[in-house]
Amino acid sequence: MKVLAYLLLLVVLAGLVWQFPFLWEIAVAGAIGGVYWIFFRISPEKDSAGN
Numbered sequence: 001m002k003v004l005a006y007l008l009l010l011v012v013l014a015g016l017v018w019q020f021p022f023l024w025e026i027a028v029a030g031a032i033g034g035v036y037w038i039f040f041r042i043s044p045e046k047d048s049a050g051n
Contacts (some may be wrong), residue, residue, distance in 0.1 A: 002038050002039055006035070009030065009031070009034045
């Protein structure tokens with residue numbers, strides 16, 4: 001499911017760059033940030049610190 005969410009993010013970013021090619025840096029930053037946010041963040045349900 002996470003892979004599909006990341007692919008959807010990439011499709012949205014590709015569409016943004018297709019329409020506005022000068023925004024390619026935002027797509028690169030979004031792809032890198034998306035990897036962290038989708039795959040590596042600690043969700044609140046799994047947080048053992050009691051937050």
